[in-house]
Structure formats: structure tokens, C-alpha cells
Amino acid sequence: MKKLLWGLADGNNFYASCERLFRPDLIKKPIAILSNNDGCIIARSEELKALGVKMGTPKFKINEEIKNGTIIPFSSNYELYGELHNRLMHTLSRFTPDIEIYSIDESWLLFENFNYNMTDYAEHIVAETFKLVGTPISLGIAPTKTLAKVANKLAKKDKQSKGAKVLQTEDEIKEALSVFPVQDLWGVGRSKFKALTQLNIKTALEFSQLPGEWVRKNFSITGFRTWQELRGFPCHQLLEETSSKDAIATGRTFGKLLTDYDSIKEALVNHAVSCSQKLRKQKSYASYVNIRIETNRFRDDLPRYVNTFTARLLQPTNNSVTIAKTTIEALDKIFKKGIFYNRCSVTLLGLSDELTGMQESLFEQHDRGKSKTLMSILDQVNIRYGKNTLKIATQGNGKSWALRNEHQSPKYLTQLDDFINITLG
DNA sequence: TCTGGGGTCCTAGGACCC
DNA sequence: TCTGGGGTCCTAGGACCC
Numbered sequence: 001m002k003k004l005l006w007g008l009a010d011g012n013n014f015y016a017s018c019e020r021l022f023r024p025d026l027i028k029k030p031i032a033i034l035s036n037n038d039g040c041i042i043a044r045s046e047e048l049k050a051l052g053v054k055m056g057t058p059k060f061k062i063n064e065e066i067k068n069g070t071i072i073p074f075s076s077n078y079e080l081y082g083e084l085h086n087r088l089m090h091t092l093s094r095f096t097p098d099i100e101i102y103s104i105d106e107s108w109l110l111f112e113n114f115n116y117n118m119t120d121y122a123e124h125i126v127a128e129t130f131k132l133v134g135t136p137i138s139l140g141i142a143p144t145k146t147l148a149k150v151a152n153k154l155a156k157k158d159k160q161s162k163g164a165k166v167l168q169t170e171d172e173i174k175e176a177l178s179v180f181p182v183q184d185l186w187g188v189g190r191s192k193f194k195a196l197t198q199l200n201i202k203t204a205l206e207f208s209q210l211p212g213e214w215v216r217k218n219f220s221i222t223g224f225r226t227w228q229e230l231r232g233f234p235c236h237q238l239l240e241e242t243s244s245k246d247a248i249a250t251g252r253t254f255g256k257l258l259t260d261y262d263s264i265k266e267a268l269v270n271h272a273v274s275c276s277q278k279l280r281k282q283k284s285y286a287s288y289v290n291i292r293i294e295t296n297r298f299r300d301d302l303p304r305y306v307n308t309f310t311a312r313l314l315q316p317t318n319n320s321v322t323i324a325k326t327t328i329e330a331l332d333k334i335f336k337k338g339i340f341y342n343r344c345s346v347t348l349l350g351l352s353d354e355l356t357g358m359q360e361s362l363f364e365q366h367d368r369g370k371s372k373t374l375m376s377i378l379d380q381v382n383i384r385y386g387k388n389t390l391k392i393a394t395q396g397n398g399k400s401w402a403l404r405n406e407h408q409s410p411k412y413l414t415q416l417d418d419f420i421n422i423t424l425g
Numbered sequence: 426t427c428t429g430g431g432g433t434c435c436t437a438g439g440a441c442c443c
Numbered sequence: 444t445c446t447g448g449g450g451t452c453c454t455a456g457g458a459c460c461c
Contacts, residue, residue: 010461034429035428035429035430036429036430037427037428037429038427039427039428039429040427040428040429042429042430042461056428056429057428058427058428059427059428060426060427060428061427061428063427076429102460102461103432103460103461104461105461106461186459186460187458187459187460188459189458189459189460190458190459191457191458191459192458192459220435220436220458221434221435221436222434222435222458222459245431245432245433246432246433246434247431247432247433248431248432249430249431249432250430250431251429251430251431252429252430253428253429253430256426296428297428298427298428310454343429345430345431347431404427
């Protein structure tokens, strides 16, 4: 019989660790990574957590601490995190052939018939990764993905654990689940937690001991999968890296409230262009463009307006100009005057693969070659000389809606000008 | 003054067909 | 006056994730 074990490896306070890698002076200091627009906190160093600052805290609530130097803020620097992510994943793939990248700082590792002492091996992976990449990780290993998540949290919590935890025997699993809060389980969100609280279910073990039929009936298929995985039956597989996305979205909150049509149009066109680039990168075509415009949901003093519109493209395309044009048409359907907007987004839907034969309408056939050449030149220039070197006319200059990021660190690994110079004396 | 962004999966219900 | 039933496909919206 095959022996399968799942590992979940994830970066400890990943964004904060990335920033700190280039600023050793910040070791042991509370670091806050801010969302786009410097809106709220999306990652914290251990020291910031210790201060009791919660995830998602709006930045203005820590302005005082930033000013007096207690908390060090960073605007998010996705180029830096992305590059360190690449190095992390590359390094982890040395330890098993079966790896699934799950997010910017997490990956699943599948160990099939590994005859090592898994605790030793897990500790080895953690130590080697830190040595080679420089950012610390934790690793949890168990018979299913859900249990590996549990093991990973225990590895993080237990300071004696060397960053690794393996749950293998029935007794080990039972003991771990008996003290694991049910709301911390992967797949249990606010709504399931509320339902479980009403049943007086507090631990993962108690949840796993509910009757299966009852769980299936009351918690839908996703809840049932969690239940099964807790009992050691794998429901989640390893997902292939090649699978394309089903939707591609770009959206941003504006730097300030906007009322004028032109600024919103400009922002939407930029999002449309950015979506189109992502679309071409995964080599697919979109059939629908969905746009959304809305007011600030926290401003009770202003009228609330949220509206979306989905426009069908005449035929599947990945041409930035066509998608931008359709985006503007969609805006014209839902734009209202006299409204204070604070965010807009574009989502491309109905994505189809380049390779799985598309129906071409007769009169557009000869345009497709031209469009492909134009888009490929656009992409090449922008990859080589930086984002938005070459733009389409309606993209504008971004001044009216640009976001704020006042605390951006250098792009140490991806911008030549930002590389650190080391002078050997 | 100031509250992120990009995804996936599931279900209910409407539209449409025969 | 009487007005089926079952299937599929699509979409909107909820829940959850990082």
C-alpha cells in the first residue's frame, strides 16, 4: 500500500521577513506591511503581533507609533516578495518531486513512500531552506492537507519545535485535535464557526466526532471534506501547476474619492490593460468583461452606490485595445453623476485556452494575426523596459486615481538601480 | 484625512428546452 | 376555467482562502 504524507510549508511572517532580509537593523523590531494604498496592515512581524496589533488594522490607527518610531511601516513591495517566493519554491522542490504552489508564501509537498524519519527530514528541510533563501519557514506534515495545516500551526506555536511538526499516528493526531480550536481549521470561516458554536463544538476533535451524515447535510460538501480529512481520508489532491485561472481580476481603491467620469474611465482602462496582460501571459482568451464601481463602504455620511456590469465580447480575445473599449462601454451603462466613487475593478471571465480551437468569425480572421503581433510587441517592450513604458492612449497618466505608497522599500532583487552595492575594502 | 486585492468553489434559482 | 415535469446551463451571491 502506498504511504502518503502531506506537507505544508509556509513562510513565517513572510512579507516582514522579506523586508528584514535586507534590513538587518530591523531584527527584533515591530514591522507592519501595508496594503495597496497604505490602507491597512496585511502582514506583521512577531514583535508587532506581541504589541497586540491585529491583522487588517487601518493604518491611521498606528500613525502615532509610526511617527515616534515604535512601529516600522512598509508599503507592500510585491516585486521583492515575488522574487523571494521564486527562490523559496525552487529550494523546496529539491526535497520532493511533488510540489504545489498554493500562494505567495505557501506550498504543499507530497511525500510518497518516503522511508525517512519524517521529523528529522522536516527539520532538515526547514534548516536548509533558511540557509539557502534567508527567510524562515515552518513545515507541518500529516496524512491529509487539512491535518498538515494543523501540524503547521503547531510547528509555529511550539518554539522548541525547530519549525517542523509531524502528525503521523492516530494518537498524535487525536491529541493535537483535542486542543485545536475549531475556528482555526482550514475551511472553517465565520459562518461555520457560528453554527458550530451553537452546537457547543469547540475543538477540531469534537467536530471530527460528529456523525458524517449530519455534517454532509448541514455543512455542504466543503464542510464534509474538512470532516473527512480530519479523520485521515484525503479529499484534496495535488493540483498541477499548469492549470490556468478561471478568472482574472484587477482592482484598486483610489488615492482619493472621485466624481468625474474621465478619471474613473482612466483607472478602469488601466485595470483592463493589466488584466489583458495577465491573460496573454497564461495564453488564454476572455469572453466577458465584468466591471464594478463603488463608493466607500465605510462612509455612512455619503450615499452608497455599487454597480457591476458584464459585457460579452463579440468573440474571445486577449487584445488590450478591444478589452479596454468594451470596458468603457460597460462603464457608460452604470456610471452615475454626482457620486463619490472610491474603487473600481475589472474582471475577465469565460476564459478559454489558446490551444483548444476557437471559432473565428469570418470577417475578423485576418485581424487576428495583426492583433497578435501588436500585443506581443506591447508585452515585450513593457517586460524589457518596465511596466507601462508603452501604453494605449486612454490609459492616461494615472495622476487623478493613483494610489499612495509612502513607505516603499527598494526593489533589491529586480531593479538594477536598487541592487545593494557591496564594496570590499 | 485615513479601512486591500485576487482568487476558488458551491448552491439556489432563473431561463430555456423538449 | 384549465396551465406538467424533468433536465441542462448559466449567473449571482455567499463563504472561504491567502
